[in-house]
Amino acid sequence: MNGITVARLNYLKPDWLRKPVNLDLLRYMKQTLRRWNLHSVCEEARCPNIGECFRAGEVTFLLLGDVCTRHCRFCNVGKGKPGRLDPEEPERIKKCVAELGLHYVVLTSVSRDDLADGGAEIFSRCVSLIKQIDKTIKVELLIPDFLFNRQALEKVALSGAEVIGHNIETVPSLYKRLRPEAVYRRSLEVLAYLKKINPHLCTKSGLMLGLGETKEEVIKVLEDLRGVGCDFLSLGQYLAPSFRHVPVQQYVHPQEFDKWREIAETMGFKAVKSSPWVRSSYQAASYLT
Numbered sequence: 001m002n003g004i005t006v007a008r009l010n011y012l013k014p015d016w017l018r019k020p021v022n023l024d025l026l027r028y029m030k031q032t033l034r035r036w037n038l039h040s041v042c043e044e045a046r047c048p049n050i051g052e053c054f055r056a057g058e059v060t061f062l063l064l065g066d067v068c069t070r071h072c073r074f075c076n077v078g079k080g081k082p083g084r085l086d087p088e089e090p091e092r093i094k095k096c097v098a099e100l101g102l103h104y105v106v107l108t109s110v111s112r113d114d115l116a117d118g119g120a121e122i123f124s125r126c127v128s129l130i131k132q133i134d135k136t137i138k139v140e141l142l143i144p145d146f147l148f149n150r151q152a153l154e155k156v157a158l159s160g161a162e163v164i165g166h167n168i169e170t171v172p173s174l175y176k177r178l179r180p181e182a183v184y185r186r187s188l189e190v191l192a193y194l195k196k197i198n199p200h201l202c203t204k205s206g207l208m209l210g211l212g213e214t215k216e217e218v219i220k221v222l223e224d225l226r227g228v229g230c231d232f233l234s235l236g237q238y239l240a241p242s243f244r245h246v247p248v249q250q251y252v253h254p255q256e257f258d259k260w261r262e263i264a265e266t267m268g269f270k271a272v273k274s275s276p277w278v279r280s281s282y283q284a285a286s287y288l289t
Helices: 023-035 050-055 089-100 120-133 150-157 172-178 184-197 215-227 254-267 284-288
Strands: 060-063 104-109 138-142 163-165 202-209 232-237 271-274
Touching: 023 089, 060 089, 060 120, 089 120, 104 120, 104 284, 120 138, 120 150, 138 284, 150 184, 163 284, 172 215, 184 202, 184 215, 202 215, 202 284, 215 254, 232 254, 254 271, 271 284
Parallel strands: 060 104, 104 138, 138 163, 163 202, 202 232, 232 271
Antiparallel strands: none
């Protein structure tokens, strides 16, 4: 690492990882979300693209509250015991989408292993209500694994969403350390089952780089994703949300991300985004164009 220690990597971000933020736009979007009592993963996960996305009128809604039942060491979303499910959340999502005039809506959620269906019904209701505004609005869901509850997966697969994503996040060798409640093989099975239930669905997954993975490990993950018919892929740089989270092991150069895109496209992914700034829902609508 050219003499740069892992600890210093978290202070010395390279120039390509610096972005300006428009505070006025941040305030406007945050005020809109608060007015409807809604959460966004843009805020909760401290996404570095928040300024750019909010400027473009893009937001990724965070369903099922803001407390996750899992304890991934890379994620900034709150962890612990969630509150009761809010049955009115889908209606507020609909009203907020209408107010913002969104044409492409991304919905994700915390993991809710305390719920029998993992929150699948809320996802499905949100899609249905958004389509009531305008049937041409496209919806993308970024779902947890629902503990591979088949009925829950069937509900979201047939909800009317055009794209459903489920992130692999990292290579299998790092799962125990980074996402102890997740199961790599189960995540692949989720993507495969979504395709089985709805072959017309576009499936999507993503990985963070810079966590200590090897090139060979990443290639194997990409092969596994193509093996279950995954259509879309996002590759981005991991950035520790705080010093309490697992530290960055490497800052991957933009040219390396370009090479990863070429590799993934050669493997047959229909659309690939690969750069230090890429996140699961970053410029999400462009995958379908």
